[in-house]
Amino acid sequence: MKIHKENIEEFMFDYFEGNLSDADKQQVLDFVHEYPEYEKDFVLWAKSYAHIGEPAPNYNLTNGLIQHGNKVQLQKYYWSAPVLILAALSFWWFGYRQEPNHDSKTAKYEVLKSNSVPTQVHKGGSSIQASSSPISQKHKEETTIESKANTIEGLSPSVSETAKMHKDQNNGESQGHEHAEPLVQHKLQDTVEISNRKETRIDHTQSVTDSMSSSKSISSEKEPAPVKKKKKRNSIDLNTSPKFIEQNPNF
């Protein structure tokens, strides 16, 4: 294709775009040399590409756009770790410590586990023999009243019977030391435990209902309350004395 003044602009454009063959490129250069007035245009075309290859500036978006998967979500909740620890500690301190809610199953398990060592359990003044270890005694204290509340009512009538039975069997000899079968021992252990719980429960309810009065009565049992001296009322003598009339003649 022949280059002329009408299409030289397009050729110059193609020259710098790299769309021309070597032969065509040479034609363009020859034309520019032939017509120096196009040299200026040729240079301007060249300058219009000056920005090519310019590196991109840093817009500081990378850190905001990078995804961290689940780590990002976890990092949002890192602050809550101390709060959770504090909450757990406070729950343990105020909830678990004040009202121990030990699992009754584990307590039973430990009772069964330690049924070889006999211990003496007192119930309402009468001693009942049962085989249990100090651990089971400890768990007696730790087991909650609520966990046994249902069984207390169901089994409580049998407590006295069981106690009587044991007392009769042993006939008061050596305070009834006996190595019963584990199951029987366990049942006995439970009944004793329940009876203790019942007692403590009754004591607790009594102590609640008789909060102030009971405290006074307890103290009165220990120390006789000081007898209040009744103040005698000053009796008023309605009979007028003869002096009164003399002193008050107008009366």
Next chain:
Amino acid sequence: MSKQELLNLYNQAVRDYDNRVCRFADKLLMDRTSAKDITQEAFMKLWQHKEAIDFAKVKSWLFTTTYRLCMDHIGRKNRNSDTVYLEEPSYELESPDLKKIIHDALALLNETQRSILLLKDYEGYSYAEIGEMIQLNDSQVKVYLFRARQKIKEHIGDLKFVI
């Protein structure tokens, strides 16, 4: 492809192209703040559709998405105001920087010319690739580019001190 692999591919795309995508939007919109918003939107779309995207062509996908987002932005801007305010070219006579002059000259181009010029000169896309991105054929792209360069050349020519 596992989630971890997709995550790595996405993050690599961010590292490779975030500034280039943002520059494209910046020079196209002549508004850095909007450019950053659009770049973030483009990468958010990439993250949302990461499982459906072929990461071998992620660069093309990013620039196409950014171009469309920019066009939507310009369309909204034009609807809100009849007049399009573009930055006036600044003439710094004492210390002329040719790149700065060319950057200013971009304001003289329309959006299509500017998009094609940016994709060609900064990203090195061919006419066919640009045509695919902005829904034009090769010859149309070439014509737009020729007119864009002519305007820039004339703008540079007006500043006689440059030569």
